[in-house]
Amino acid sequence: MATLRQQALAMVQARQRVPVIPPASKISDFFGTNVFGTSQMKQSLAPSVFKKVMEAIDRGSKIDSATAEEIASAVKTWAMSKGVTHYTHWFQPLTGSTAEKHDSFFDMYAGMEKFRGSALVQQEPDASSFPNGGIRSTFEARGYTAWDPSSPIFILEKTLCIPTIFVSYTGEALDYKTPLLKSIEAINEASVAVCQLFDRNVRKVTPSLGVEQEYFVIDKALYAARPDLVMAGRSVFGHIPARGQQLEDHYFGSIPTRVKDFMMEFEIEALKLGIPVMTRHNEVAPGQFEVAPIFEEINKATDHNQLLMDVMDKVAEKHSLKVLFHEKPFAGVNGSGKHNNWSLITDTGINLFQPSNSARENLQFLTFLVATIKAVYDNADLLRASIASAGNDFRLGANEAPPAIISIFLGATLSELLDELEKNGNVKIEKGDNMYMKLGISKIPEIILDNTDRNRTSPFAFTGNKFEFRAVGSQANVGGPMTTLNVIVADVLKQMLKDIDKEMNGGKEKKIAIVNVLRKYIKDSKKIRFEGDGYSEEWAKEAEKRGLSNLKSTPDALDVYEKKATKELFERHNVLNHIEVHARHEIMLEDFVKKVQIESRVMGDLALNHIIPTAILYQNKLIENANGLKGLGLDHSAAVETIKDVSRHIESVKSNVSAMVEARKRLNKEESASKRAKGYQKEVKEAYFDKIRYAVDKLELLVEDESWPLVKYREMLFIR
Numbered sequence: 129m130a131t132l133r134q135q136a137l138a139m140v141q142a143r144q145r146v147p148v149i150p151p152a153s154k155i156s157d158f159f160g161t162n163v164f165g166t167s168q169m170k171q172s173l174a175p176s177v178f179k180k181v182m183e184a185i186d187r188g189s190k191i192d193s194a195t196a197e198e199i200a201s202a203v204k205t206w207a208m209s210k211g212v213t214h215y216t217h218w219f220q221p222l223t224g225s226t227a228e229k230h231d232s233f234f235d236m237y238a239g240m241e242k243f244r245g246s247a248l249v250q251q252e253p254d255a256s257s258f259p260n261g262g263i264r265s266t267f268e269a270r271g272y273t274a275w276d277p278s279s280p281i282f283i284l285e286k287t288l289c290i291p292t293i294f295v296s297y298t299g300e301a302l303d304y305k306t307p308l309l310k311s312i313e314a315i316n317e318a319s320v321a322v323c324q325l326f327d328r329n330v331r332k333v334t335p336s337l338g339v340e341q342e343y344f345v346i347d348k349a350l351y352a353a354r355p356d357l358v359m360a361g362r363s364v365f366g367h368i369p370a371r372g373q374q375l376e377d378h379y380f381g382s383i384p385t386r387v388k389d390f391m392m393e394f395e396i397e398a399l400k401l402g403i404p405v406m407t408r409h410n411e412v413a414p415g416q417f418e419v420a421p422i423f424e425e426i427n428k429a430t431d432h433n434q435l436l437m438d439v440m441d442k443v444a445e446k447h448s449l450k451v452l453f454h455e456k457p458f459a460g461v462n463g464s465g466k467h468n469n470w471s472l473i474t475d476t477g478i479n480l481f482q483p484s485n486s487a488r489e490n491l492q493f494l495t496f497l498v499a500t501i502k503a504v505y506d507n508a509d510l511l512r513a514s515i516a517s518a519g520n521d522f523r524l525g526a527n528e529a530p531p532a533i534i535s536i537f538l539g540a541t542l543s544e545l546l547d548e549l550e551k552n553g554n555v556k557i558e559k560g561d562n563m564y565m566k567l568g569i570s571k572i573p574e575i576i577l578d579n580t581d582r583n584r585t586s587p588f589a590f591t592g593n594k595f596e597f598r599a600v601g602s603q604a605n606v607g608g609p610m611t612t613l614n615v616i617v618a619d620v621l622k623q624m625l626k627d628i629d630k631e632m633n634g635g636k637e638k639k640i641a642i643v644n645v646l647r648k649y650i651k652d653s654k655k656i657r658f659e660g661d662g663y664s665e666e667w668a669k670e671a672e673k674r675g676l677s678n679l680k681s682t683p684d685a686l687d688v689y690e691k692k693a694t695k696e697l698f699e700r701h702n703v704l705n706h707i708e709v710h711a712r713h714e715i716m717l718e719d720f721v722k723k724v725q726i727e728s729r730v731m732g733d734l735a736l737n738h739i740i741p742t743a744i745l746y747q748n749k750l751i752e753n754a755n756g757l758k759g760l761g762l763d764h765s766a767a768v769e770t771i772k773d774v775s776r777h778i779e780s781v782k783s784n785v786s787a788m789v790e791a792r793k794r795l796n797k798e799e800s801a802s803k804r805a806k807g808y809q810k811e812v813k814e815a816y817f818d819k820i821r822y823a824v825d826k827l828e829l830l831v832e833d834e835s836w837p838l839v840k841y842r843e844m845l846f847i848r
């Protein structure tokens with residue numbers, strides 16, 4: 129009988145292309161057709177109702193029950209015209225994925241389809257199985273979902289999906305969206321106040337986000353034949369193939385046909401959902417790709433990223449492919465991240481991170497730039513914690529990009545400009561002087577625009593008119609890191625305004641007051657700026673000298689949530705109270721433990737059920753061979769050597785797996801989540817993963833190819 133591996137490989141050879149037929153030749157003809165968006169609402173709602181919805185979207189005003197009733201009715205009519213039979217509240221619990229519970233529109237007693245305003249606005253899903261970090265005791269395990277009108281309702285697979293927040297009976301956030309929405313409010317408030325120094329017309333500032341999503345694609349049959357990919361999302365064994373990414377021929381190369389078909393189809397589905405996908409290309413590693421949308425308001429962009437991952441997953445199935453969103457599905461080639469391109473945009477249409485021709489706007493630009501740098505410096509540990517996960521540790525902690533050390537890349541021009549500004553502390557500005565000229569601020573635009581130098585190794589880079597947070601993991605819900613970023617920048621902006629006011633109260637002219645504060649902040653936060661190679665050994669040493677943290681593992685990174693300052697920061701901006709911060713910390717620790725536990729179990733099972741039996745069969749063959757040679761009086765030393773090697777590796781696998789199981793048993797008795805997580809890191813992962821893998825990967829090289837049970841790296845990465 130053929131092994132599962134051989135069967136899978138045969139299936140891949142027999143694959144046919146699945147034709148993709150776009151619904152129309154122009155994207156504009158089908159963009160957003162599955163969304164109850166602004167134009168759809170305008171069409172189907174009475175003008176007074178439409179106005180109320182728009183107010184709710186723009187200003188967060190409440191929607192009364194009569195209005196909700198009208199919206200629900202219009203949504204139902206629209207949805208039913210598209211063959212929809214069910215509806216669901218769509219939310220983002222702290223599991224990291226999205227959740228839905230479908231209800232039918234059909235009301236048996238009424239004998240017709242119904243959708244009430246109350247069902248649109250609020251639901252009470254049986255939420256006891258979602259992580260809550262101890263917020264709810266089981267007897268009160270009730271959670272509520274409440275409609276978020278600022279993110280559009282959409283149709284996915286004949287189901288009407290209503291984006292909602294998810295909170296406990298007592299009002300604590302149990303999801304990613306609730307704090308994100310609050311952080312948007314916090315940064316809006318703080319940014320508007322600072323903008324008022326420059327332009328009285330600014331009433332609203334909104335964070336924007338464009339998420340570049342990296343992922344791997346492999347054939348479904350190969351995936352199914354790798355229990356580690358199925359259970360843990362990453363391969364725990366597998367020898368690096370002869371050819372990895374060293375030829376650098378995959379990046380921006382032509383996209384393999386089946387993958388291209390898959391991309392075209394998921395893009396069509398995404399576009400119908402109003403997700404503005406824009407760019408597709410190969411990534412650095414073989415089998416790795418990227419998709420990027422046009423940036424949007426941050427709440428929508430976050431929902432869209434979650435939804436996009438869902439859509440990709442579903443469409444891949446049709447093409448007999450599997451998308452791997454794990455940060456490190458394969459050792460030895462690059463992992464996947466999610467670059468978060470973030471900026472702040474005013475309701476007057478100004479991107480606050482865009483240098484401009486106007487000197488006044490440039491001072492404003494510098495104010496927001498410096499505030500962000502200071503925020504990242506002051507809260508580097510918190511930012512690091514916001515992207516901590518078992519999967520992301522394989523990128524951040526390892527010799528791979530970006531490092532666990534948080535630093536900011538600005539590019540030569542801006543870097544020099546800030547240095548100048550800091551040094552020019554003594555420039556005397558007389559009345560009638562052109563301050564902007566004197567400080568060199570007037571000439572930012574031309575230089576920056578031609579100067580698109582990029583540093584791909586930086587975890588947090590300024591890229592012309594936005595910051596790019598690159599250390600976010602590829603499977604993460606970006607709501608977590610984006611909430612943190614919004615809050616820390618809001619916090620510094622608030623402080624900055626106070627400091628500027630103080631200068632002004634001391635008699636300084638406004639512009640001078642601003643410049644003085646900027647100088648101080650530039651100086652204070654200088655250590656976070658780094659323009660060199662972020663992957664290098666030297667940087668790790670240099671960063672240590674500078675006193676920057678290098679928190680390589682999740683359990684260590686998460687310690688920052690225990691700090692009083694962290695709890696106060698989130699509380700001060702009404703984003704999370706201290707109970708919620710504590711709960712999140714617990715959930716993240718639990719998640720880490722579970723992930724490492726699963727990987728450890730998969731390793732043990734595969735080693736004992738697949739690897740060792742295969743190796744022993746091969747060993748027996750070798751023994752037979754050696755005895756045969758001996759009987760003939762021939763030299764059998766090579767056979768004996770190989771037998772010794774195989775035996776040694778089998779022994780190593782066996783003893784290490786046993787010891788690892790013991791370590792797990794010991795740690796499972798540990799009560800403190802933090803200690804358990806740290807134990808899993810040190811005593812399970814660090815102590816055994818590499819050792820076991822080393823021996824198994826050696827056996828893969830020794831044992832005859834034909835009987836090896838696991839699909840090999842070269843097969844997963846290169847066969848499509």
Ligand code: ADP
Nearest residue numbers: 336337338339420421422423469470471593594
């Ligand atoms: P890269 O060179 O890193 O691939 P791109 O220029 O292609 O970067 O842009 C990456 C992402 O940044 C896209 O999603 C794009 O829409 C987004 N983006 C561009 N400008 C802004 C901005 N002002 N704010 C937020 N995101 C932006």
Ligand code: MG
Nearest residue numbers: 340467596598
């Ligand atoms: Mg990028």
